[in-house]
Every structure is written in structure tokens, then in C-alpha cells.
Amino acid sequence: MSTAGNGCRQAFMRALLEEAMRDPSIFVVTSDARGSASLDDFAAALPGQFVEVGIAEQDAVGIGAGLAHSGKRVFVAGPASFYSARAVEQVKNDAAYADLDVKIVGVSGGVSYGALGATHHALHDLALYRSIPNMAVIVPSDAAQAGMAARDLAKRRGPAYIRMGRSPVPDSYAPGEARFEFGKANLLADGKDCAIIACGETLHYAMGAVHALGERGIRCSLLDVPTIKPLDEAAILGAARRCGAVVTVEESYAFGGLGGAVAELLSQRTPTPMRILGFPDSYLPAGSSEELFAHCGLDSAGIERKVLEFLRGLGRA
Amino acid sequence: MLAAQSLELRKDILSLIKRANGGHTGGCLSSIDILVGLYFHALRIDPAMPRDPGRDRFVMSKGHSAEGLYCVLAKAGFFPALVLEQYGRFDSTLYGHPTMNVPGVEMPTGALGHGLAVGVGMALAAKRDGASYRTFVLMGDGEQAEGSVWEAAMAGSHYGLDNLVGIVDYNGLQISGKVDDVMRLSPLGDRWAAFGWKVVQIDGNDMGQVIGALDSVPAKAGSPTLILARTIKGKGVSFIENQVAWHHKVPTDEQYAQAMRELDTAIASAREARV
Numbered sequence A: 001m002s003t004a005g006n007g008c009r010q011a012f013m014r015a016l017l018e019e020a021m022r023d024p025s026i027f028v029v030t031s032d033a034r035g036s037a038s039l040d041d042f043a044a045a046l047p048g049q050f051v052e053v054g055i056a057e058q059d060a061v062g063i064g065a066g067l068a069h070s071g072k073r074v075f076v077a078g079p080a081s082f083y084s085a086r087a088v089e090q091v092k093n094d095a096a097y098a099d100l101d102v103k104i105v106g107v108s109g110g111v112s113y114g115a116l117g118a119t120h121h122a123l124h125d126l127a128l129y130r131s132i133p134n135m136a137v138i139v140p141s142d143a144a145q146a147g148m149a150a151r152d153l154a155k156r157r158g159p160a161y162i163r164m165g166r167s168p169v170p171d172s173y174a175p176g177e178a179r180f181e182f183g184k185a186n187l188l189a190d191g192k193d194c195a196i197i198a199c200g201e202t203l204h205y206a207m208g209a210v211h212a213l214g215e216r217g218i219r220c221s222l223l224d225v226p227t228i229k230p231l232d233e234a235a236i237l238g239a240a241r242r243c244g245a246v247v248t249v250e251e252s253y254a255f256g257g258l259g260g261a262v263a264e265l266l267s268q269r270t271p272t273p274m275r276i277l278g279f280p281d282s283y284l285p286a287g288s289s290e291e292l293f294a295h296c297g298l299d300s301a302g303i304e305r306k307v308l309e310f311l312r313g314l315g316r317a
Numbered sequence B: 001m002l003a004a005q006s007l008e009l010r011k012d013i014l015s016l017i018k019r020a021n022g023g024h025t026g027g028c029l030s031s032i033d034i035l036v037g038l039y040f041h042a043l044r045i046d047p048a049m050p051r052d053p054g055r056d057r058f059v060m061s062k063g064h065s066a067e068g069l070y071c072v073l074a075k076a077g078f079f080p081a082l083v084l085e086q087y088g089r090f091d092s093t094l095y096g097h098p099t100m101n102v103p104g105v106e107m108p109t110g111a112l113g114h115g116l117a118v119g120v121g122m123a124l125a126a127k128r129d130g131a132s133y134r135t136f137v138l139m140g141d142g143e144q145a146e147g148s149v150w151e152a153a154m155a156g157s158h159y160g161l162d163n164l165v166g167i168v169d170y171n172g173l174q175i176s177g178k179v180d181d182v183m184r185l186s187p188l189g190d191r192w193a194a195f196g197w198k199v200v201q202i203d204g205n206d207m208g209q210v211i212g213a214l215d216s217v218p219a220k221a222g223s224p225t226l227i228l229a230r231t232i233k234g235k236g237v238s239f240i241e242n243q244v245a246w247h248h249k250v251p252t253d254e255q256y257a258q259a260m261r262e263l264d265t266a267i268a269s270a271r272e273a274r275v
């Protein structure tokens, strides 16, 4: 497993702890996941703002909603797999429909848990959370951006889902240059041959592909979309119009997630040739997260190959 | 010789976890005596016919103890021991939690709190079909916090499923600490009894008591049985026993060697005592 880079979940929780030191209404609820959600420091520093419910994810969200109903600003944190499956009715009704200030922090999302298998994967979570009205969906791409997202969300009212991975990720932004503005995409390269739109920890793989394609003389735009919902429509339409070809990349099934959101937008506003790169509609072989990315063609080499195929099909490469 | 068998399997489990560099050490070691009692004594199963409709069902609701289940299934002959060697490799048949493609595995588990409801369904089907197979479900004690466990508990007694046996690996620990500190369970036996289950309390690391309890089911006609098995998490290796951190730690080379030495010594005395 890669140890380079920094962990999003650690950075997120460090920033949240700082915010919670200043704002005693910030509460964290967890379900025997203080280690995996990087909450040991929070639990030690602010026991009065920390609630452990045991292995009971539905209860965690329900209790979070009750706390929020009584004026707390709640972050419920645990593995994305469980918070995008069994706790979802509580999320839909008690957080989103009730319009309460409950953020769901799903850690170890996507295929972070690798060979632990499909019970522990969260590849449907982006599609699922997108489909719930009144939920924002945030997928930070590196540790610095995750910290900024935590600070933003600590001040922003209303329900949201934040999805991060387990292992450290390379920094996609140079020191001090990370950006997170709620609902805004970040343009990181502005080539005209193809727009690559990525989110979360696939951004660094997409960056690698953009670099390799550049060496072949193919100039790509690269858009980091840390807020999948609400989507930065202007930025995406702009990139699609500029390039006339769009490829999305995400650590999610290739349906209903970022690619789905972009396709829904473009097909109705600016129909543009498009490819959606994500995980297939099947259960994956046993393997580490890196092995699964490579197996599914979602590492830099895979993305480069698929973009090339796509552009060749369009007669553009 | 079942006690010696469990000690041998503890070595297999540690080897598997060591080789794969990952696994749920503590909970495998606490529950292995229960698995041995089930697979080498109680369950009416034929490894050559893992889908025989008349077989007893076993659902490993605490699916994170997959390494223990895999070692037992291999030893029982559901698949060749060689398959274990793939564990941890890309595209292995064996994932970190049980899956349907492994012969002998009834359900893909790993998300806690699912097994008992499925067990209720299996036992209910047997009742409706007039079939004589029995259903056993092994749960963790931390897992008891899931509300779905208690929904199923209610249904199990409502339908009078005396062909259903729940077993709790009551090792007192979960990931974040002691179960009673994380979310109090006590008095767990009284709670199950209040839900209409006949509760049998045993030392789940004592093979005689494990077998005695499994032989006694149904403990009460017309009621499901709950075997509350007091165990020690990490049982059998001195430095792993009762340590929260060993929930999913992998032994270093030295720790591995020491664990093997301790288990070899225990195996020798078990053989001598013929247990």
C-alpha cells in the first residue's frame, strides 16, 4: 500500500477538531470507528462533544439527527460502506428530509478496503447520496483540500456527505495552493484536446495521465470537482465547450456518480462526446486498492490508454 | 482430540494472517473453539455436498473472523488446504470476508448484524417445509449493538424457532475498547432471555462445555437457543489475549515465532492429556 502523501481523513478530522474547539455546538458521533475515522484525538480532546454509539450505524445517524434538532452541528463518521447502506433511511428521512445539520463523513470509501471485499467497498455511495434531495456530496482530492472542506462544512448549515479514502494520497496541490470552495470546481490545466474531469483520490491518477498525454502532444484540460452536488455547471460546460470531448474519472461505479452527473448536465445542455471511467457493474476480484485500480484501468496508465482510445475514435489522436 | 485440533487451527490462522499480512487475529482466536465444536462435532454436513438441502446451516455473522472459518473449512475438507496459500494474493478465491464462491460458506458476511435475520429465514423455511436441518449463527458481542440483531431475536422467538441456535462470542472487546465501555451489553443473558430465547451460558474456550452446549440444543422445545459463550479475545497466545489492539494486528516475525512456540507446547500437553 502506498505510504506517500497525506491522509484525507486525518487532515479532515484535524481541521474539524480545531473548529470544534472554537464552536462547542460541533458534535461528532461514531460507531466503533474512532480509529478508522481518525477520531482518537477528537475523542480525547473534546469528550463532551463526542458520542460513541457502538456498532449501530442507523442509531448513529438517528442520534445525530436528534442532536442536530436540538441545535448541535453534527458530523457522523464511520466507514463509507456502512454509512451508504444500512444507515441510509435515517440519512434520507432524519437528516435530509428533516433538513437538519447532519454531515455524514464516510471514510475508507471506494475500494479502500481492497481485499476485504464488497461488504466493505463503497462504490455506490456517490450515486446513492446524489439521489437524495437536500444532500450535498463532497469528495476531497487530497489532504489539504480535505482540511479545507472540513472548515467550510463546520460553518455551513445543512446535510452533506463527505467521502474520503483510507490510505494516504499524494498531494495534488502544491503546498498552500489547495482550493476548496463549496460547489466550485478547480481548473488545473486548460488544454483544448480533451477535458478530464476527476474527483477525490483519482485526481492524482488523472494528473499522471494528463502529464503522459501531454508528452504525446495531447493537451488536456483537468478539472477537479470536489463538490459533486451541487455541481459546478458553468465550469463543466465551459470545459466541454472548450474541448469538445470529455472524460470523467472517479472511484465509484461508472454509473450515477460524477460521470452520471456530468452526463446528465452535458446531454441536456451541450451534448459532447464523453467517456465515463469508473468501476464496472460487477463485484471485483480480491485485491488491494492499487491492484483494483490497475485491474479496472483507473490508474494513470489506464486512464491515459482509455483517453487515447476515445480520442482516436473521434479522429482526434 | 478436539482441543488439540483447535490449537493446531490457531497455528493455521496465525500463519494465514502472517502470510497475507492482514486479518482479524483476536476474534479468530476467541471463536475457533466454537467453530471446531460446530464443524468437527455438531454440524450435520458433508463437505462433498456443500449444497445438500438437508445440511445444517452455519452463518458466520461475525464475518471478519474469516481466517478462522477458512482454516476450519479447509481442515474439514470443503476445499484443498492449498487454496489457503492464495489468501492475500490478487484474484484469490478467498477475500478478507466470507463470500459465496468459497465452498462451505452459506452467506457473504462482513457487515455486522446481518447473520441472525438470515438465520431466522433459514430456520423458518425448515419449519414451513418440515425439514429437519438446524441453523447456527455465530455473532460477535460488539455486533450485538446492531438493532437488526434484536429485530431478528424478536422474530426467532415469535416463530418458535427451536431449530435456530444463536451463539455469541462474548470476548468483551471490540475495536475501540471494552464492549461495556463502548456500548453496555450487560446483562446480555437476561436481555436474550427477555426476547424469548433459552440462554445457555458456557466458557466458549472450553471444548467440553462447547460440545455440551451444542449437544443440548434445542435447550427448550419451542424456543430458539442462545449460547452465550464467554471467551478470551486472542485466546491461546499470551501476548494477544485480551488486548484491544490485537483486533486486527499482524504478528511480527518474533511474535509469530513465539506464538508458534506457545501453541506447540500447548499442543504437546493436550496430546498427552488426550483432549
Ligand SMILES: Cc1ncc(C[n+]2csc(CCOP(=O)(O)OP(=O)(O)O)c2C)c(N)n1
Pocket: A031, A032, A033, A055, A082, B024, B026, B027, B028, B030, B062, B064, B110, B111, B112, B113, B139, B140, B141, B142, B143, B144, B169, B171, B173, B174, B175, B233, B247
Ligand atoms: C455494520 C458494520 N459496522 C462496522 C463494522 C466494522 N467492524 C469490523 S469488526 C468490528 C468490531 C466487532 O466486534 P465484535 O463483534 O465484538 O467482534 P470480535 O470481538 O469477535 O472480533 C467492527 C466495528 C462492520 N464490519 N460492520
Ligand SMILES: [Mg+2]
Pocket: B140, B141, B142, B169, B170, B171, B172, B173, B174, B179
Ligand atoms: Mg468482541
